[in-house]
Amino acid sequence: MTKKFYLNRRIWKRRLVGLALLVITVISIFPIATTILVSFKQQADITRKPPVIFPCDTPEQKFDIKACRWSVEGYQRVFAPKPDEGSLFGFKFTGNLLRIYIPNTLMYAFSTAFFVTLLASFSGFAFSRYHFRGHNALMAAIYAVTGVPLLTNILALYQMSITLRKNVGFFDDRMFLVFVYLGFFLPISVWIAKGFFDTIPRELEESALLAGCSTLGALFRITMPLALPGLISVFLLTFVNVWNEFIVAYLLVTKNEYKPAMFGLYDFLSQNIINLQVLAAACIIIAAPIVILFLFARKIFFKAMVEGAVKG
Amino acid sequence: MRSAKPRKPISYHLRKSLPFWLILPTLIVIIIVQVYPALYTIWLSMQARHATGWEYVGTQNFERLFGTGLFPESVGHTVIFLTGYALVTLTLGFVIAILLKQKVPFTGVYITLLFIPWIIADIIAGLIFRLMVTPDYGLFSGILQNPALFPPNGLSILTAARPAPWFGSFPFPPSPAMIYLILAASWRALPFITLLILAALQTVSHEVMESARIDGANLVQLTRYITIPLILPTMVVALFFLMLGGINGVGMVFSLTGGGPGTTTYVISYLLYVIGWGQLRFGRAAALALLIAAVNWLLILSVLRITRINDRSR
Numbered sequence: 001m002t003k004k005f006y007l008n009r010r011i012w013k014r015r016l017v018g019l020a021l022l023v024i025t026v027i028s029i030f031p032i033a034t035t036i037l038v039s040f041k042q043q044a045d046i047t048r049k050p051p052v053i054f055p056c057d058t059p060e061q062k063f064d065i066k067a068c069r070w071s072v073e074g075y076q077r078v079f080a081p082k083p084d085e086g087s088l089f090g091f092k093f094t095g096n097l098l099r100i101y102i103p104n105t106l107m108y109a110f111s112t113a114f115f116v117t118l119l120a121s122f123s124g125f126a127f128s129r130y131h132f133r134g135h136n137a138l139m140a141a142i143y144a145v146t147g148v149p150l151l152t153n154i155l156a157l158y159q160m161s162i163t164l165r166k167n168v169g170f171f172d173d174r175m176f177l178v179f180v181y182l183g184f185f186l187p188i189s190v191w192i193a194k195g196f197f198d199t200i201p202r203e204l205e206e207s208a209l210l211a212g213c214s215t216l217g218a219l220f221r222i223t224m225p226l227a228l229p230g231l232i233s234v235f236l237l238t239f240v241n242v243w244n245e246f247i248v249a250y251l252l253v254t255k256n257e258y259k260p261a262m263f264g265l266y267d268f269l270s271q272n273i274i275n276l277q278v279l280a281a282a283c284i285i286i287a288a289p290i291v292i293l294f295l296f297a298r299k300i301f302f303k304a305m306v307e308g309a310v311k312g
Numbered sequence: 313m314r315s316a317k318p319r320k321p322i323s324y325h326l327r328k329s330l331p332f333w334l335i336l337p338t339l340i341v342i343i344i345v346q347v348y349p350a351l352y353t354i355w356l357s358m359q360a361r362h363a364t365g366w367e368y369v370g371t372q373n374f375e376r377l378f379g380t381g382l383f384p385e386s387v388g389h390t391v392i393f394l395t396g397y398a399l400v401t402l403t404l405g406f407v408i409a410i411l412l413k414q415k416v417p418f419t420g421v422y423i424t425l426l427f428i429p430w431i432i433a434d435i436i437a438g439l440i441f442r443l444m445v446t447p448d449y450g451l452f453s454g455i456l457q458n459p460a461l462f463p464p465n466g467l468s469i470l471t472a473a474r475p476a477p478w479f480g481s482f483p484f485p486p487s488p489a490m491i492y493l494i495l496a497a498s499w500r501a502l503p504f505i506t507l508l509i510l511a512a513l514q515t516v517s518h519e520v521m522e523s524a525r526i527d528g529a530n531l532v533q534l535t536r537y538i539t540i541p542l543i544l545p546t547m548v549v550a551l552f553f554l555m556l557g558g559i560n561g562v563g564m565v566f567s568l569t570g571g572g573p574g575t576t577t578y579v580i581s582y583l584l585y586v587i588g589w590g591q592l593r594f595g596r597a598a599a600l601a602l603l604i605a606a607v608n609w610l611l612i613l614s615v616l617r618i619t620r621i622n623d624r625s626r
Contacts, residue, residue, distance in 0.1 A: 018416040024408060025425050028499065032428065034451050035440045051454050123338040126331035127562030138335075140616065145346050149560035149608055151581050152601035155356065155588055156349030186338060215330055239513020246563045251589065262435050262563075269439065269567060276443055276450075283436050283443075294431040298424055301431075305507060 024076075041206035042071045046276050074281030078268075079215065097282060100257055101264035105243055108174070108260055112181040113238040116189050119182075124193025124220055124224050129202060139194075146187045154251055161252055180248060185238045192237075192304055196230025233304035236297060243290055257311045261286045323582040348603070356598035366595075373599040379585075381481075381599075382575060386583040388483040389490065393560045393579055396486075396494040397501070398551055404498070405505035405550070410535075412506070413513050430503035440565030444470045470569060474576045487576035491571050495565055502558060505550050512546035513539070545618060552615045559607060580604060 014159040037053065039045070045055040056068040080095035093099060128137055157180055163173045200223060224231070246262040253259055259267075265282055272278045294301060357373055359366040377383055408426070411417055429437065444451050447468045457468060474487035476479065516539060526537055540547075562581040569577040578586070584604065588597035 014414065014416050017411050017414045018418070021408075021411050021419075022420045023410070024420050028426055028429060029504070031444060032432075034444060038443055040449070044559060047449055049448060049454075051449060051451055051453060073574035076477055085511070119338045119341065122334040126334035132331055134522075135556065142342065144609070144612055145342055146612070148346055148350060149581075150354060151560055151562060151584060152605040152608075153346060154518040155594060155598050155601055156352035157345070159356070159403045159594070160349070161353070179341070180345055184342050187346070190338060194461075196375065244435075246433065246435045246566070264437060266441070266567065274444060279439060280443055282504065283439050284355075287432050287436050288369075290431055290433075291428055292489060294428070297425065298427070302507065303502070307462060 006124055011266050035280045035283055038276055039074045040070045040072065041277050042069055042073055043275065045069060045273070056285060069181050074275075074277030074279075075285070077275070077278045078285060080282050083142065087095065093257050096256075097261065097264055097268075097285065101259055101261040102286070104174075105260040105262070108178055108181065108249075109239045109242040111178050112185065112242045113235045114180070115182050116185050116234045120189035120193040120234055121227065121231055124195075124197050125223060127194045128197035129205075139191075142187045142190055146191075148249055150184055154248060157248075157269055158251055171203060171256060172237050175178075177249060177258075180252065181245070185241055189234045189238060192234050193227070193231065196227050199230075200226045208237070208272045229300070233300045236293070237304045240290055240293070240301075290292070313462050326580045335420075335436060353598045353601050353605070356595055357602050358595070359598075361593075362594045369595070373595045377596050377599050382583060384481065385483060385575060386580050388481075389486070389578055390559065390580045392484060392490065393497075394555060397497055398554050400494065400498040401501050401505050401554055402547060402550065405502055405509050406547075408502070408506045408537075409509040409513055412510055426506065427503040427553060428499050432500065434561060434563035434594060435567045437496060437500045437580070438564040441492065441499075442470070442568050444482070445492065447471060456582050471573050474572060483576070487573065489577050493564065493568055493577055496568055497558070497561070501579060505554065506544055508550045508553075510545060512543040516542045531617065537542070548618055549615060552611050556608060556612055559604060 022273065034053075041055050045052065054063065054064050054068065056065060056072070058064050058067045077096050078097055078283075079093045081091045082094045092127040127135065161173075161176055164176065204222050204226070205218045208222045209215065213221065244262065245260075246266070249260045249263050253263060265286055268279055268282045315374060335441065341479070358370055360369045360373065361367075402563075412423060432440075433451060445453060445468070447453055447457075447470065467490045469492045472488045474483065474490075475485050478485065489509055490505060520538060520542075521534060523535055561580055562579075562585060565571060565577060565582045571578050571582050580600070581604065584597055584600050587593050587600060
């Protein structure tokens with residue numbers, strides 16, 4: 001009897017924990033869910049007073065699933081499709097978000113993530129394998145740099161960009177922005193990369209060196225492939241960080257055709273203060289690629305996060 | 313006749329100096345983007361802009377900065393923001409981590425869904441929260457503007473004024489917009505903190521818990537005397553991460569409140585933006601940036617001490 005009671009209590013405890021987690025998850029997803037709902041409403045339902053959650057009410061009934069007035073007006077206004085004979089589907093998207101801002105963001109994020117991964121793997125390898133004079137001091141210095149906030153350096157970088165724009169002919173906002181991102185996300189990536197290299201046994205390299213491989217050859221043929229999962233997580237983390245970054249681009253980019261998506265979204269905010277469905281649609285369009293990427297590569301993200309945060 | 317001493321092959325030199333060449337590009341980038349701007353900011357903090365160029369003004373920028381009423385007010389807002397942010401995030405993070413550790417069915421699904429807010433950009437998170445309370449049209453504005461619930465005129469979070477302060481000029485109690493900002497910021501930071509605490513909880517050994525349970529400790533005692541002391545270092549590290557993120561994060565203020573209503577959500581990082589790019593007083597902004605950087609350095613040095621990073625890298 002006693003044993004059964006104990007078991008029952010355990011089962012109930014587990015059910016309660018499951019229920020609590022379910023409630024917490026629903027609450028934390030709620031803001032996103034409402035945004036998706038808003039993005040599919042019509043202008044007429046947006047400006048109704050009092051606001052309704054589902055645009056499904058009729059004069060007779062409070063909720064009628066058949067009377068729902070869903071629309072893609074918000075998305076239409078973001079994409080702004082115009083008929084065009086030459087393109088594949090008979091129309092092309094003329095909205096700035098899809099035409100300019102998102103390609104820019106992709107370009108910034110890819111190039112920054114590529115260079116960060118490359119440089120971080122070089123110096124992470126060096127810090128992991130060699131013990132030269134000043135090794136620990138240099139590592140600590142690089143860690144200390146991660147604490148310098150973007151915002152304090154941005155004053156000087158802003159002045160730098162003004163001076164360079166005046167005096168250097170080939171100066172390009174995009175190049176400068178990628179370089180600044182590179183400097184901002186490199187220090188923590190060096191630490192994460194070093195952590196990954198530390199886990200690879202150096203006997204593998206030593207045997208390659210004994211077999212006549214050069215040091216660089218051992219790095220590229222043996223160590224890099226083994227560290228690849230870790231380096232991919234560095235790449236993804238940087239990619240997401242650049243994709244989500246706003247203030248640096250906002251202050252450093254001057255031309256409309258160089259703006260990244262977050263900057264473009266901020267423009268949407270000032271233009272569409274009443275058209276909530278347009279704002280919500282723009283939010284969903286910009287956030288969706290990153291969320292989908294996260295859902296597929298969850299383990300890789302967690303690995304880099306824990307490596308960077310707990311160890312670093 | 314003795315032959316000349318053979319020169320060492322070039323590859324030997326290369327191998328000896330290889331770590332230097334591997335680290336050099338990283339160092340160059342960090343020096344240009346991080347070290348030089350830091351030094352420039354120090355120089356800039358002692359200059360003022362004139363028609364002809366920069367002029368040395370000594371500590372005048374700092375004096376002017378402290379002289380404005382906005383600076384102490386913003387510091388007060390930042391203190392309130394950080395306190396609320398850390399309290400909400402650490403408490404909820406601890407509770408959720410404990411729940412996740414019980415390994416009930418679908419824990420993996422819950423973790424995945426709970427982490428979506430972390431991956432969403434701060435500017436989008438701010439917008440999402442703004443959409444919910446936009447005056448008149450937001451989803452919650454019907455409830456919030458109900459005079460029966462929030463007398464006398466009903467409350468609109470983004471425009472309601474701050475109540476009269478209780479302690480002199482310290483901005484407490486905060487405005488509704490500030491409370492909402494804290495909630496929105498916590499919503500976004502919570503997953504990261506939960507993961508940190510969960511990772512620490514996994515290291516609490518099962519034997520210790522089991523032996524305490526056999527000795528008759530109940531759940532509250534287990535938590536109070538075993539779990540919390542063992543994960544306290546992680547909690548402190550999490551607290552510092554929150555402080556760093558909270559002091560420097562500005563995107564959410566931009567998209568959620570824009571500093572308003574009035575100046576009631578001016579945190580110190582937003583003030584830096586306003587002085588620098590709103591008023592174009594770069595010298596004074598640099599003085600403020602130095603103060604923020606000093607606080608950051610103190611926090612980072614504390615993290616270094618706590619995690620004893622120098623021992624680990626050896």
